[in-house]
Amino acid sequence: MAIEDPIVTGLNSGWAHINAGQLTSNQTFEADVVIVGSGAGGGTAAEILTNAGLSVIIVEGGPLKSSKDFVMEERSAYPDLYQQAAGMKTTDKAIGIFQGRAVGGSTTINWTTSIRTPDPALAYWASKKSVVGLSTDELTPWFKKMEQRLNISEWTFDPNRNNAALKEGCEQLGWDYTVIKRNVKGCWNTGYCGMGCPVNAKQSMLVTTIPAALEQGATLVSQAKVMKLEHHNDKIYALKAQALDSNMKPLPVEIVFKAKHYILAAGAIHTPTIMLRSKLPDPYEIIGKRTFLHPSLLSGAIFSDPINGHSGAPQSIYSDEFVWKNGVDGELGYKLEVPPIHPILIASKTIGYGQSHAELMANFNQLQVTIALVRDGYHENSPGGEVKLTDHGSTLDYPLTDAFWRAARRAYASMAELQFAAGANKVLPISEGMPYLNSWPEAKKAIAEMDLAPLKTVVASAHVMGGCPLGEDPKMSMVNSYGESHYFDNLSVMDGSIFPTSLGANPQLSIYGITARNATRLAEKLTAS
Numbered sequence: 244m245a246i247e248d249p250i251v252t253g254l255n256s257g258w259a260h261i262n263a264g265q266l267t268s269n270q271t272f273e274a275d276v277v278i279v280g281s282g283a284g285g286g287t288a289a290e291i292l293t294n295a296g297l298s299v300i301i302v303e304g305g306p307l308k309s310s311k312d313f314v315m316e317e318r319s320a321y322p323d324l325y326q327q328a329a330g331m332k333t334t335d336k337a338i339g340i341f342q343g344r345a346v347g348g349s350t351t352i353n354w355t356t357s358i359r360t361p362d363p364a365l366a367y368w369a370s371k372k373s374v375v376g377l378s379t380d381e382l383t384p385w386f387k388k389m390e391q392r393l394n395i396s397e398w399t400f401d402p403n404r405n406n407a408a409l410k411e412g413c414e415q416l417g418w419d420y421t422v423i424k425r426n427v428k429g430c431w432n433t434g435y436c437g438m439g440c441p442v443n444a445k446q447s448m449l450v451t452t453i454p455a456a457l458e459q460g461a462t463l464v465s466q467a468k469v470m471k472l473e474h475h476n477d478k479i480y481a482l483k484a485q486a487l488d489s490n491m492k493p494l495p496v497e498i499v500f501k502a503k504h505y506i507l508a509a510g511a512i513h514t515p516t517i518m519l520r521s522k523l524p525d526p527y528e529i530i531g532k533r534t535f536l537h538p539s540l541l542s543g544a545i546f547s548d549p550i551n552g553h554s555g556a557p558q559s560i561y562s563d564e565f566v567w568k569n570g571v572d573g574e575l576g577y578k579l580e581v582p583p584i585h586p587i588l589i590a591s592k593t594i595g596y597g598q599s600h601a602e603l604m605a606n607f608n609q610l611q612v613t614i615a616l617v618r619d620g621y622h623e624n625s626p627g628g629e630v631k632l633t634d635h636g637s638t639l640d641y642p643l644t645d646a647f648w649r650a651a652r653r654a655y656a657s658m659a660e661l662q663f664a665a666g667a668n669k670v671l672p673i674s675e676g677m678p679y680l681n682s683w684p685e686a687k688k689a690i691a692e693m694d695l696a697p698l699k700t701v702v703a704s705a706h707v708m709g710g711c712p713l714g715e716d717p718k719m720s721m722v723n724s725y726g727e728s729h730y731f732d733n734l735s736v737m738d739g740s741i742f743p744t745s746l747g748a749n750p751q752l753s754i755y756g757i758t759a760r761n762a763t764r765l766a767e768k769l770t771a772s
């Protein structure tokens with residue numbers, strides 16, 4: 244069956260797409276609104292503002308790729324679609340970070356889990372972070388709108404064996420678990436979401452909101468890295484970008500964008516980076532601070548039967564048994580999920596060298612992996628990380644605190660207990676020096692005594708949040724509860740950077756829903772003026 248490629252079709256029908264890598268001289272573009280970034284926030288805002296009749300330019304640092312480029316191979320997907328070829332790390336290299344860098348942003352490569360912002364997170368923001376108008380009741384219509392737009396619904400196929408182990412472990416132990424809702428339409432259940440959907444079933448921004456905006460006359464400028472905002476008094480008056488070649492190397496071509504309103508949607512590391520580079524006013528030194536990752540621990544388990552974790556929807560079951568167990572701001576909670584298991588992804592996130600690593604990889608098809616995503620940002624000893632400028636760009640400094648390590652030890656124990664309950668033969672907490680553990684009693688003792696440390700314990704994250712928090716009190720926020728700058732009349736932020744804490748849930752639906760609300764209000768304001 245031929246697979247329709249909406250990008251090729253759209254370009255042939257005359258979409259306004261400019262690949263900045265092909266420009267040979269400096270250029271200036273003008274529109275009502277310029278949006279930086281085309282991911283969850285940028286894509287959602289682009290469609291809503293264009294539908295309201297505004298002229299919109301979307302500026303994206305990454306390339307425009309489509310299903311014809313998604314060949315389900317890690318060796319091309321990571322360099323083509325991920326920031327730093329999926330090798331990004333925090334300053335001390337203790338946490339690996341996955342972020343998208345292509346049209347569609349991280350939504351082009353994400354795993355499709357779609358969860359509304361948990362009630363306790365919203366209540367905490369209202370009571371402690373001066374956020375108004377974002378209660379569960381007020382947001383419900385926006386989540387519904389975006390669930391409808393992106394075809395988000397409960398996964399009705401059986402979970403793959405990797406997810407089924409999570410479910411079976413929870414059933415055996417009487418723990419909470421939930422069937423995941425996914426943003427897919429006509430999904431082939433192949434399991435390669437992280438390499439770009441080869442059949443355009445994933446309802447990412449690449450195949451939904453960005454094409455809809457382009458159909459309505461928006462312009463997309465790809466391979467253009469935004470460097471800074473030019474500002475004077477309370478106005479932004481230009482945005483400057485640098486053209487990038489196909490290897491993402493800078494070209495000597497500068498592009499200037501002028502608009503009535505500017506939206507930063509470059510994600511939770513790069514929105515603060517652009518703000519810092521632009522030297523935006525920041526009297527309370529908030530920009531880039533309190534950046535959160537849901538830092539995640541991994542536990543491997545060897546089963547007798549094939550797990551084949553590369554095959555089938557990557558995430559379809561989660562457990563919230565431990566997320567809020569100790570109260571919102573008590574000991575850190577963790578969400579239990581599984582990741583897809585592909586050779587490079589797993590080889591680079593496991594432990595051992597030479598023989599021991601080869602032995603682990605030899606069991607690849609029998610390997611089940613559970614992950615614990617630690618809910619950071621609520622406990623006083625969980626301030627997250629800080630984005631800082633460097634000579635070459637920016638870095639995320641993210642010290643792992645005692646509170647995190649206490650949560651890590653509890654999480655390893657929960658994961659081992661779960662995996663043995665699901666029938667694992669042996670369990671391997673992914674931290675250097677740990678042997679395979681052969682029973683739950685043996686694991687319980689070993690995990691209580693295990694040595695946990697940065698660079699020794701594998702920590703990873705695909706969720707970046709915060710660094711430009713929303714709220715009404717400028718002492719703790721950069722933008723108001725609608726994402727509008729406290730300092731500039733014509734600047735908004737619409738991406739994962741606006742969260743004052745992590746979410747305790749996978750972020751995409753929170754970004755879609757809150758952006759839909761905020762962009763709708765912005766469209767009303769701009770069309771009224």
Ligand SMILES: Cc1cc2nc3c(=O)[nH]c(=O)nc-3n(C[C@H](O)[C@H](O)[C@H](O)COP(=O)(O)OP(=O)(O)OC[C@H]3O[C@@H](n4cnc5c(N)ncnc54)[C@H](O)[C@@H]3O)c2cc1C
Pocket residue numbers: 279280281282283284285302303304305341342343344345346347348349350352353354355356357358437467468469470508509510511513514517558705706707737738739740748749750751752754
């Ligand atoms: C592998 C992976 C799996 C994930 N799985 C899930 C999941 O299953 N469920 C879920 O809810 N979440 C998941 N996430 C996270 C989710 O996709 C992100 O939280 C969400 O897409 C973030 O939206 P955003 O708008 O903040 O940024 P992004 O979607 O990351 O978009 C930001 C865009 O801005 C561009 N940009 C950055 N700097 C500049 C610049 N200077 N100039 C121009 N453009 C720039 C980037 O190239 C990027 O395209 C996953 C993420 C990854 C990487």
